[in-house]
Every structure is written in structure tokens, then in C-alpha cells.
Amino acid sequence: MTTMVKVAKLAGVSISTVSHVLNGTRHVNDETRQKVLKAIEETSYRQDALARAMRRNRTDSIGLIVSDGGEPAFAEMIRGVEETAAKQGVTLLLANSAEDPRREARAVQALLERRVDGIILARAAGSGPEALADFAGQGTPLVLMDRLSEDPFDQVGVENRAPVKELVQHLTGQGHERILLVAGDTRVATLRERHEAFTDAMESAGVPAAKQLVVIAESAKKTDAGIRAALSRSTPPTAVIACSTVLAAAALRQIQQRGLRLPDDLAFAAFDGFAYADLFEPQLTTVRQPAFQVGATAAELLAKRIADKGAEPSVVRLAPTIEYRASTGTTPTA
């Protein structure tokens, strides 16, 4: 490999000068600069980012840990982070915890060892407060993405309460009283928030908590069982709200198995939705997240934090849009 020493020799200058030409860190005579650039060209020299990072105490790289790279919403967030990081000239190190707190912890350690300038974390479902311990005080900058918490870190996610409230009002406005919420694993902040908002909104609509229909479960199997039980009640739900793509898929499978039709037998709405869903039947009412934007914002917050570690943490909530389609009956005129 060519190093700065070789370039310096060929150009007849010191390695200091080569370094300063490379980085533009101090003035260099135009003649000298040309010699250096020529030598760089001839030796096809490439800077060693490792050595540079070690001296500068900065790697120009960031880490991203997602909880479920298989979810389309997370795939979009990854794209948002990658694109923004690339624009910043920052390299992205990617890890997937697959909802396993132990894998998450290992990923954090690996990224910290690699001395990334900061980390963006979408926490795994069972991830406890100890996962954030390495970031408290003046440690490595951290941005929480999608799954937010009360901790004093920069955070970016979506508004979860407002869309649930709107959906509930829309459905109760159509006369639905028995609405099933498929909430899934409420250890996940997004799902917890949606569940809480549901409880409140139903209460406001005159359905006390004790009479509300909710499926909360930490595994796919238990979710399926819960949905099955709810659908086979003697007074079954007339509407379903599923709180994620995976939960919507689970609910739709059960609904199809029972031979129920949307929206005649059952109204249906889902968070996140399905890619290219506009091409297929049934057309589902969907709460669409600005997932790419969430990722992009996370990268921007992290860059700001890296530049100024003293600033107050900021929490950004982006607004999803509700796309009303045939699965909840007629489109509201509002």
C-alpha cells in the first residue's frame, strides 16, 4: 500500500505538507501543492481512514441498530439513514438485533469498540434501561429512533396517539362499538402508545376499559390465539385495528380463515400497511408512516449532537397520514 511517506518522497516534501494538501488544513504554495497532487496521482495513494481516525479521535462513521430489518418500515428507515449519512460523508455501520436484547447489547459493544461517532438505535422489544447505560453523561452520542422513551436522549419517531384517536372516532362515528385492537407486544413503545390511545379514545366514546377488546401478546403464536379467540366471541368485533404490518397480516389470515369479508362483515384498518397495496384487493385503510423521513431525521439529529454535545436533547414526532380506503367503508368527507 502507498503511504504518505512514499508520496512525500516522490514530491520532495515532508509528510506534513502532504497531509495539509490532502485535508486543506493550512496554506500550501501552489507549486508545492501541484507536485504533491501529481505524486498522489502517480502512486494512486489512498488515505488510510483508520490511522486518520485514530489521530483525530473521530471516525466519521455512525452505527445503526434496528430491531427488525425484515419489516418494510425499518427497511425504509435504514434507507433514510444511509442516504443522509452518505450526504454528510459519513459511513454507516449496520446491525440488526432481531428483537433480541442480547444481540442488541453485543451490537452496541461492537460499534463502541469501533469508535463510531454516534449511534442510532431502534430498541428491541425486551430491551431494558441498562441498554442505555453506556450513553449517559458525556458518552457516545445516541439517537433513539422509532421506539422512544422517557430518557434524556435525542429521539425521533411518529405520532402514535392522534391517528388511533382519529381511527376510533371514524369507526365509532359509523356506529362501531365492538372494535378489536391488535396491539401485539406492548413492551414496544410505539405499540404501547397506540394501545394507551385506544383505551382513552374508546373510553371517550363510552366504552369503559373493561369492555374493550384488545389482543396483547409477546409472541406470534399468542397473538394468533388471541385474535382467534376475539373473532369467535358470541358478540364478535365489527371492526379491527391492527397496530403493525405483521399484526395486520396475522389478523387478515384469521379473518380469511373464518371466511369473513371486508368491509361487509368487518371493518379493518392497519398501521404501516403493505407495499404496493394500491394494486391489490381488499384496499385497506392505512396509517402510513414517513419511515424514510424518520431515518433521515435520526441521522440529522445525530450529526447535530456530535457537533454540539452540550445542547438540550430534542424529541421529534413526525405525523403519519391516514389513507382511508374501502376496508373501513365509505370515505369520510371531512
Next chain:
Amino acid sequence: MTTMVKVAKLAGVSISTVSHVLNGTRHVNDETRQKVLKAIEETSYRQDALARAMRRNRTDSIGLIVSDGGEPAFAEMIRGVEETAAKQGVTLLLANSAEDPRREARAVQALLERRVDGIILARAAGSGPEALADFAGQGTPLVLMDRLSEDPFDQVGVENRAPVKELVQHLTGQGHERILLVAGDTRVATLRERHEAFTDAMESAGVPAAKQLVVIAESAKKTDAGIRAALSRSTPPTAVIACSTVLAAAALRQIQQRGLRLPDDLAFAAFDGFAYADLFEPQLTTVRQPAFQVGATAAELLAKRIADKGAEPSVVRLAPTIEYRASTGTTPTA
């Protein structure tokens, strides 16, 4: 930050010994080791992967450049690479070229500067031979993923010719003669192979190249125009094969706009398909790629190559499976 010097002082040993305890690179008295481990614990020492990489001339990291992180198939490949790399104790650096050769070239340089141990590359559509120049000879190991070439590198992708042949035979066997192939940008190796196989298979079925219906286009706009033109012929196609998810979506939109119904007005089959498509109508006949496995295999090939730079390059083709559904009429009994 705690360094080895601090640990060594606290344990009353040399930094050599600390290093050897950490890496298990030579025998250390049990008593001495315990002292070192205790000091590591007390100082909450964390190894600096940068300094380590610089001395060892190895970063234990690999780079992955995908051409379109938005495609579900690539999202799956990313997961396959990530999971396999994590098992190997290797960190993944991710870049997305978004089908732009210039972004691809920049990503290659950035990864090389970071001295990754190897790179996995799914080339952008317009990426020329110069993109591979840095990897010829005994340069950084390279594995080509999904989009293969004739160059002497390790490669992993899917079998493209056999499924096209099978689909064509299936359709011609049902009496279809005017089959439209939506091939897209045939600068992309996978799409080129599918197109070539189509030409051959149709020829074998008695349709000479001059009479075959094919849409080849480098942009979404031209693709749309081509599909529209094909569907509005006086003798329109009776069947469509779309060579990717994006192309299938483009074709389906045109088909819906014209009010055509599957499979009565038109038989339809697509490569890659749509996530959760089993839940929706119409049910599409799909060539399903083992995308996760492609990614996992790429990471394995790269690890082998890093371990043995002298070995002959190997080319792996994984077999897709064709899932026949209602969009091509009755399921064949074969």
C-alpha cells in the same frame, strides 16, 4: 477513555501481558490473568478496534453496496449478509448506490479507505468494467451479489434462465402465443439473462425473435410507455411476464387502468413478487428468489476469500421456486 496502559498499571503487569490475556495469543499464568481481568473489569476497559486493526492490518469489517435498498429482495439480501457477518464477528458497513454508478464508485472508495477486509457488491445498472478495477489481482477481496458478470470474482446469484423457460413452456402449453416480457433495464445482468432466456424459449416454441413482444427500457417512464403500447396493439398479448417487483407493479397499474382482469383477459406472472401477497387478490404466479440465502452465501464466500486469497473464484447460482397461482389460470399438475 481507558487504555491498556491504565489496565497494565493497575494489574502491575506489562501491556504485552494485557494484550495477550485479551486475545488469548500466548499462555499467561492463571494468577496473572486474574489480576488483569480484574483490572479490566474495574476500569471498564474496552478494546480499541481501530488501533488493533491498524496493527493487525485487518479490520474485521466488510462492506456491502446494494444497487437499490428499496427493493424488498435487496432488503432481504442485506439481512442475510448482516446475520451471517454478525455470526462471524464481523461488522457490516452498508452503502446504497441507488443505481447510480457514481455513487457506487464513491462508496467503493469510502469502504477501501476504511480498509474493510472485503466488499460485497450488487452493481448499479450502468456500472461499467472500471468499477471492478480496484479489485483485480491481489487487491481487496470482492464478491459479486445478484448481478453477476464474466469477470473472475466470487459470485452468488439466482438461476435466471431455467424459470423463464419453465414459465414460457407453462404459458405456451396453455395455448398462449403472444406473451409480453417486461424486461426493463437489460444492462442489469439478471434482467439481461431473463430476456435472453425468453428469446430462446419463445423461439423453441415456434415464435421467432422478430415476432416476440418485449419491453426493454432504462427508465420507469419509458417502461410505462412501452407497456402501454404493447397492451394497445391490435393483437394484444394474452399473457405477461414481468421481470421484477417494480416492473410487475408498473404492468399491473397499466392493466388495471385498461380495466383488464386476471387471468380471464390476461395471464400474469412476475419475478420476486410482493410481500404478503398471499393475503390479497389477485393471487399472482411468482418466481420467488431465496434472497436471504443469497446474502448469507455472499458473506460466506467473502469470508472464504479473505481466508484464502489464492483459491479459484466460485460462482454460486441458487434456484428460485415458481409458485403457481390463479393469475396464470389452473395450477399445472406436473
Next chain:
DNA sequence: CTGAAAGCGCTTACAG
């Protein structure tokens, strides 16, 4: 305007 030199935090022959 430029150069000589210290030092980032490790690994690894070399020596005992």
C-alpha cells in the same frame, strides 16, 4: 510557507 517529531492505542517479534 514548510519541516521534524511526538503520539493516537494497539500487536508482536525479540530477549531473557
Next chain:
DNA sequence: CTGAAAGCGCTTACAG
């Protein structure tokens, strides 16, 4: 079984 020291390829005060 362990330590002293060189050196990986850079950046950056310091000096002139």
C-alpha cells in the same frame, strides 16, 4: 512465563 520496544499511518502543535 513475562517485559521492553518498535512500529502500523496518520495529524498537529511547535519551531523556524
